Each structure stands twice: as C-alpha cells, then as structure tokens.
Amino acid sequence: VDSIQTVYSGQISSIAGSVNQIKNSTLMLVNAAKKSDTALFIVGHVTKEGSIAGPKLLEHMVDTVLYIEGESGSSFRILRGVKNRFGSTNEIGVFEMCDTGLIEVTNPSAFMLEGRNLDAPGTVVMPVLEGSRPLMVEIQALVCPTNFTMPRRMSAGIDQYRVNMLMAVIEKNAKMRLYNYDAYINVAGGIKISETASDLAVITAIASSYKGKKLDSRCVVLGEVGLTGEIRSVNGIDKRINEAVKMGYTKAIIPNVNLKSAMQYENQIEIIGVSAISQAIEEALVK
Numbered sequence: 274v275d276s277i278q279t280v281y282s283g284q285i286s287s288i289a290g291s292v293n294q295i296k297n298s299t300l301m302l303v304n305a306a307k308k309s310d311t312a313l314f315i316v317g318h319v320t321k322e323g324s325i326a327g328p329k330l331l332e333h334m335v336d337t338v339l340y341i342e343g344e345s346g347s348s349f350r351i352l353r354g355v356k357n358r359f360g361s362t363n364e365i366g367v368f369e370m371c372d373t374g375l376i377e378v379t380n381p382s383a384f385m386l387e388g389r390n391l392d393a394p395g396t397v398v399m400p401v402l403e404g405s406r407p408l409m410v411e412i413q414a415l416v417c418p419t420n421f422t423m424p425r426r427m428s429a430g431i432d433q434y435r436v437n438m439l440m441a442v443i444e445k446n447a448k449m450r451l452y453n454y455d456a457y458i459n460v461a462g463g464i465k466i467s468e469t470a471s472d473l474a475v476i477t478a479i480a481s482s483y484k485g486k487k488l489d490s491r492c493v494v495l496g497e498v499g500l501t502g503e504i505r506s507v508n509g510i511d512k513r514i515n516e517a518v519k520m521g522y523t524k525a526i527i528p529n530v531n532l533k534s535a536m537q538y539e540n541q542i543e544i545i546g547v548s549a550i551s552q553a554i555e556e557a558l559v560k
Contacts, residue, residue, distance in 0.1 A: 274302060275316040277331070299334050332356060347463035349384070350375060351403065363404040382409035382520050385462045391490040395482030397557070398522070399474035399495045400513035401466055407509070407516035409493070411461040412471065414478035419455045430460025431471060439475055439498060446502030447476075447551050449483055470507035472498035473526070476550050477557045486558045492524040493517045494557055496531075502550045506530040514538045526556050 274280060280298040281289040288294065299315065306313035315335065317325050325331055325338070332338050338356040343349055352366035367381040378384045382400075386409055390396060395414040400407045412431075419425065428436045436458050443449050458475060460466055473496035481488045488494075495513060497505040507513075510531040517525055518541045527535055529546035538544065547553040 274314070277302075277315050277317045296330055296334075299331055303334055342465065343463050349378075349462050349464075351464075353404070361405075365403045365406055367408075382407075382516060385410050385464065386520075389461070392487060394485050394487045395478050397474050397478045397481070397488050398493050399471055400493055400516045401464070401468060401471065402509045402512065405509075405512070407512045408464070409516060409520055410464050410466070412466075412474045412478050413459045413461060414475070414482045415457040416451070416454050416479055416482040419453055421455075424451075424453060425455045425457075427456075428458040430463070430465050431458055431475065432467070435469075435472075436475065438500075439472055440479065442498060442500060442502055442550065443476055443479060446549070447480065447554060449480065451479075451483065454483065468507075469497040469505075470495050470513075472496060473504060473528075473547075473550070473553055477526075477554055480554045481558060484558065488557050489524060489559055491522050492526060492557060493522050494526045494553065496526075496528040496547070496553070498550060504528045504547050504549065504553065510534045511537070514542065514544070518542050526553055 277295055277299060278290045281294060282298050282301065285293050285297050302313060302315065319325060336358045337354065340353050340355060342351045342353060348370045350368045350370060352368060354362040354364065356362065367378040368375040369378050386398065389411055397412050398409055399412060400409050426437055426440065440451050440456060444451050456479060474494045476498060477488060477494050495507055497507055499505055506528050510527060511534055514525055514535050518538055522542060524543045526545050526547055529548040532544065532546040535544050545556050547556060
C-alpha cells in the first residue's frame with residue numbers, strides 16, 4: 274500500500290491523511306492481512322526530522338518498522354529496522370539504486386571507499402558500527418583561511434554541534450589556531466554517523482587539512498574525544514578492527530583503553546593505542 278497517507282475510507286468522516294483516517298485505515302488493512310495470512314507492506318511518508326508522518330500509534334499497530342536512508346544525490350541506500358517483533362533491530366541492509374531497482378551491496382565497505390583520493394590531505398577512514406555491522410567510511414575535512422568576520426563551520430553526515438565542540442578541543446589541546454579558518458566536514462557516500470567513536474577521525478582529518486599533510490592511507494582512526502583532549506573507549510572494537518583487517522588496512526589508531534580487546538589482531542595489523550589527541554595526530558600524519 275503506497276502510501277498510507279493517501280488511503281481513504283468512507284466509514285471515517287475526515288479527509289485522507291488525517292490522524293483518524295491513517296489510524297483506522299491501518300487497522301482495517303492489518304486485520305485483513307491477518308485474516309488472509311498475507312504479508313502486507315505499508316509505505317508511509319516521513320517528516321523533515323525523519324520520523325513517520327502521522328500518529329505515533331501507527332508504529333505500534335504494525336509488526337516491523339523499516340526506514341530507507343540516503344542522500345538524494347547518492348545511489349547508496351541503507352535499510353534500517355527500528356522495530357521488529359520477530360527479530361533483532363541491530364542489523365542493516367545496504368543497497369545501491371540501479372536501473373532495475375535496489376540491488377544489495379555485498380561489500381559495502383569497498384563500495385563506500387571507491388574513488389577515494391589517497392594523496393589528498395584531510396581524508397581519513399574509520400570503521401563505524403551500523404547496528405552490529407561494521408562499515409568502513411571516509412571522513413573528509415577541508416580547512417582554509419576565511420574572508421569573513423565569523424568563520425563558516427559546516428558538516429554533512431556528522432552533527433554540526435559535535436564538530437564545533439571538537440574544533441574547540443583542537444584549539445585548546447592541539448594548539449591549532451582555527452578561529453580564523455573555515456571548516457567543512459563531510460562523510461563520503463551520504464552516510465550519517467551518530468556515534469561518538471568518529472570524534473578522533475574528525476579531529477585527525479581537520480589537523481591533516483590544516484597542516485597540509487596527508488594521513489597514512491592504510492590507517493584507520495577511531496575513538497571518542499573528551500573536552501580535555503583525552504581519548505575514551507569505544508564499543509565493538511573487535512568487530513571494527515576485524516573489518517579493517519579484511520579491507521587490507523595495516524595500521525589502526527585506537528583508544529589506549531581498548532588495546533587489550535584489540536590485541537588478538539596484533540599479528541595482522543599494527544595497533545597503536547593513544548590517550549591524547551596530540552599523540553593521535555602525530556601518529557596518523559605521514560612523517
């Protein structure tokens with residue numbers, strides 16, 4: 274049914290798309306599907322905030338809620354489950370929009386890193402966790418002198434307020450004068466990162482662009498950063514390092530407190546534990 278906001282029942286004295294119409298039409302469809310033992314897909318609109326348009330009750334009336342995410346200019350799509358009565362929601366599906374429809378991407382990490390410029394400053398790779406699935410993504414930073422009184426700070430794929438905070442941490446703890454520089458942060462491929470494990474990758478990308486020095490192209494960087502510049506632990510370190518090994522990376526810069534969990538891979542990848550952002554920047558930049 275595409276879409277539930279356009280379905281109209283003559284039994285309800287209100288226009289299509291109203292709360293009563295959506296609620297009662299969904300109830301009728303669900304009852305009909307259960308009586309006939311038929312699988313039913315209901316397509317719904319979303320708001321600007323990304324939640325289902327209409328009454329919140331709509332999510333409680335169905336067995337599974339799935340979201341398709343992705344930027345309008347990108348062929349990359351993520352199918353994410355936020356509710357599942359019959360299984361886990363800690364999984365995602367990765368697809369590419371082709372002429373024949375959505376096609377599964379069997380190796381999303383390679384797909385996301387395709388076309389990466391290895392010789393340019395300001396680009397770093399980190400393994401993010403999408404549910405329980407590790408995914409290698411490229412974080413890009415462009416830092417340049419500003420011509421404005423107030424420097425511009427923009428980000429795509431990472432929370433803007435988080436980026437502003439990280440830039441303040443860099444100025445204070447890495448002694449970089451960023452107050453008269455514009456800064457643009459981007460997650461390649463249209464991926465949205467909400468986890469704080471990306472903090473250290475963002476900081477090293479900014480430092481690389483600011484100094485004009487490229488980062489080691491076979492190195493992954495991850496870690497949460499505190500306001501005093503300390504590097505805090507991240508979850509799922511074993512899955513992240515394993516994905517980096519599978520993708521052929523030879524060096525991983527991780528929080529010092531995660532070293533013990535990651536040492537099972539020490540024969541496959543060089544693992545460097547760091548406790549401060551200045552140390553991480555020094556290790557990540559090509560000498």
